[in-house]
Amino acid sequence: MEIKTDLYLGDxxxxxxxxxxxxxxxxxxxxxxxxxxxxTYGGISPEKYVEWFLPISEQLFRILKPDGTFxxxxxxxxxxxxxxxxxxxxxxxxxxxxxxxxxxxxWHKKNSYPGKWPNRFRDSWERxxxxxxxxxFNMYQEAVMVPRGDWAQxxxxxxxETDRKRDESxxxxxxxxxxxxxxxxxxxxxxxxLHMATExxxxxxxxxxxxxxxxxxxxxxxxxxxxxxxxxxxxGTTNVVANKMHRNSIGIDILPEYYHMVxxxxxxxxxxxxxxxxxxxxx
Amino acid sequence: MEIKTDLYLGDxxxxxxxxxxxxxxxxxxxxxxxxxxxxTYGGISPEKYVEWFLPISEQLFRILKPDGTFxxxxxxxxxxxxxxxxxxxxxxxxxxxxxxxxxxxxWHKKNSYPGKWPNRFRDSWERxxxxxxxxxFNMYQEAVMVPRGDWAQxxxxxxxETDRKRDESxxxxxxxxxxxxxxxxxxxxxxxxLHMATExxxxxxxxxxxxxxxxxxxxxxxxxxxxxxxxxxxxGTTNVVANKMHRNSIGIDILPEYYHMVxxxxxxxxxxxxxxxxxxxxx
DNA sequence: GTTCCGCATGAATCGATAG
DNA sequence: ACTATCGATTCATGCGGAA
Numbered sequence: 204m205e206i207k208t209d210l211y212l213g214d215x216x217x218x219x220x221x222x223x224x225x226x227x228x229x230x231x232x233x234x235x236x237x238x239x240x241x242x243t244y245g246g247i248s249p250e251k252y253v254e255w256f257l258p259i260s261e262q263l264f265r266i267l268k269p270d271g272t273f274x275x276x277x278x279x280x281x282x283x284x285x286x287x288x289x290x291x292x293x294x295x296x297x298x299x300x301x302x303x304x305x306x307x308x309x310w311h312k313k314n315s316y317p318g319k320w321p322n323r324f325r326d327s328w329e330r331x332x333x334x335x336x337x338x339x340f341n342m343y344q345e346a347v348m349v350p351r352g353d354w355a356q357x358x359x360x361x362x363x364e365t366d367r368k369r370d371e372s373x374x375x376x377x378x379x380x381x382x383x384x385x386x387x388x389x390x391x392x393x394x395x396x397l398h399m400a401t402e403x404x405x406x407x408x409x410x411x412x413x414x415x416x417x418x419x420x421x422x423x424x425x426x427x428x429x430x431x432x433x434x435x436x437x438x439g440t441t442n443v444v445a446n447k448m449h450r451n452s453i454g455i456d457i458l459p460e461y462y463h464m465v466x467x468x469x470x471x472x473x474x475x476x477x478x479x480x481x482x483x484x485x486x
Numbered sequence: 487m488e489i490k491t492d493l494y495l496g497d498x499x500x501x502x503x504x505x506x507x508x509x510x511x512x513x514x515x516x517x518x519x520x521x522x523x524x525x526t527y528g529g530i531s532p533e534k535y536v537e538w539f540l541p542i543s544e545q546l547f548r549i550l551k552p553d554g555t556f557x558x559x560x561x562x563x564x565x566x567x568x569x570x571x572x573x574x575x576x577x578x579x580x581x582x583x584x585x586x587x588x589x590x591x592x593w594h595k596k597n598s599y600p601g602k603w604p605n606r607f608r609d610s611w612e613r614x615x616x617x618x619x620x621x622x623f624n625m626y627q628e629a630v631m632v633p634r635g636d637w638a639q640x641x642x643x644x645x646x647e648t649d650r651k652r653d654e655s656x657x658x659x660x661x662x663x664x665x666x667x668x669x670x671x672x673x674x675x676x677x678x679x680l681h682m683a684t685e686x687x688x689x690x691x692x693x694x695x696x697x698x699x700x701x702x703x704x705x706x707x708x709x710x711x712x713x714x715x716x717x718x719x720x721x722g723t724t725n726v727v728a729n730k731m732h733r734n735s736i737g738i739d740i741l742p743e744y745y746h747m748v749x750x751x752x753x754x755x756x757x758x759x760x761x762x763x764x765x766x767x768x769x
Numbered sequence: 770g771t772t773c774c775g776c777a778t779g780a781a782t783c784g785a786t787a788g
Numbered sequence: 789a790c791t792a793t794c795g796a797t798t799c800a801t802g803c804g805g806a807a
Contacts, residue, residue: 288577328679392602396610433501597779599779601782604783605782683801
C-alpha cells in the first residue's frame, strides 16, 4: 500500500474542520509555546493561550479515532519569576471537552539550553501529555522495549557464556534456543521518563524536538499504514519520521515558509519510502 | 551554636498554629499521597485532597520567612485509568493563597515500582514543586554544583550511603581519595531534573524518599543554623539529614509510632551532631 | 578482602470477583 | 450500579552469605 503525506497551508483551527470524524490514529504535536517563536507565530500571550488552544483541541477530539491517542509536547514558560499555569489550566479545560488525561510522560533533555540565572537552574525537561477519547486505546508496548540496565549484563554474563558454548557446539549456527530466550529476556519495558538529546545539528531550521521523540510515540501508538497528524508541523519532523516508518501523515502549518520547506523535504524522502531497513516491532 | 531538632506529635493543621510568623527557612515535605498509606494515615481521597491540604499550606505560608522556600514532593495517582488532577488544582489554589509557583523539579526515580499493564508504563518520576512567598529568595547554587558529566551525577547520588560510610571508616577524616578527586574536577550547575534511586527497604523502616533528596534541597535553599520544617515527617528523613548538615529542624507527625521512632533516631544521631565530615558548600 | 549471586521488596495499577 | 478487596504483573536495589 502506498504511504501518503498530505500537507496543508493554513490555520489549524480552520483547516481541521475539513477532516472527517474518527479518521486519525495519532496526533503528535508541539504547538508554539506562549510568547515563544514570536517572530514567526506572532506569539500567543500566556493569558490567552488556553482560549487560543481550545477550539483546536475540540477539532482534534472530533478527528481522532476512538482508539487513537493525542500526544501534546508542551512546557510552560517562566513569567515574572513564576512558572505560568496555562498548561495546568489547559489540561483541566480539555477534560471538560471530553479528553481523558491518561498519562504525563517526561522528556528529559540531556543537553538542555545553556544559561545561568540567580534564582533558577536550566530547564531540562518538557511535558508529553497523553490524551485519549476512550480508556481502550491502541498501545503497542513491545515496539519500544529497551535493553535492560547495566546490572543485568554483569549478572547474566557468566550464565550466558556457558549456554552459548553449549548451543554453539550443538547447533553450529550461532544461536541456540536458550540464547534466543536470553535475548528476549534482555529487553524490558520502558518507563514514562524519556531520555533524549535535543538535536542541534540541523543547518538551517532547528526543530522543536529530535526525530527520536515522535518516532517513539509513533512506534508505541500506531502500526504501519496508520494516520499520524501534526497540526503545528513546523519543520515537519513528525511527518518525515512518520513517512520513514510507513505511516500516512497529515501536516498543517500557518506559515508558507514552513509549508514549502516541508514539501521540498518530503519530495526527497519519497525515494526512501519503501526502505526495508525501517525498524518496526508492529505487524 | 547548638543545633536543635524539635519534634511534635499531632495534626499539622493544628500544631503549625503555635509557630511564629516568618520563622522557617525551608519547608521540605512529602505529604501522604491520596489514598496511599491507608493503613497508617487513613488515606485522603483524591476528591478531598485539595480541601484537606489548603489549611495546612495556609499555615506554612504564614510561618515561612519571606526569603524562604517550600518544596513539596508529590505525585498524582491513577484513578479510573486517568491521572488525577488534584495536584494541578492544588497549585492553582495555593497561588490564590499568595504562593508563587516558582519552579517544578523532576525527581527521576531510577528504580520505580514494577508491574505491567496493557495501557500504561511504570511511573518513574515525581514532582518537586517549589513555592515561594517572594521573588527574592535565598538560593545557594554553588552548594549543589556537580562534576561535569553524567557519570558523576550517578556516582554522587549513590555516594550518599555506601561510599560515604566506607570512606569515613577507611580514612577517618572524611572523604577518600577518589571522592576528593571528584571534588577537584570541573563543576557545573545542575538542572531541574534529579536522578536518585528510592532507598530500598532498610532494615526496619522504609522512607518515602532517599536522604539525598532533602539533602539536595537543604544545601540549595539553606545555610548552617537555618531552620528546616517537615510537617509530615514520617520516618524523619528530612530531620535526620538537616541535623547531619547542621540545620535546626522541626518535625511533625500525627502518628505516635513515627513520632517515637524519630525521637529515638535523633537521640542517636545527636552524637554525630558536630561531625566535621558534613559536606557543605555554604559558609 | 574482594566479587558474585540469591533473595526480598517497594508512594503501583489493572481486572476480576465479591458484597 | 458502585465500592472494596485480592491476585498477577515486573525490575532496580541493597543486604547477606558464599566462592
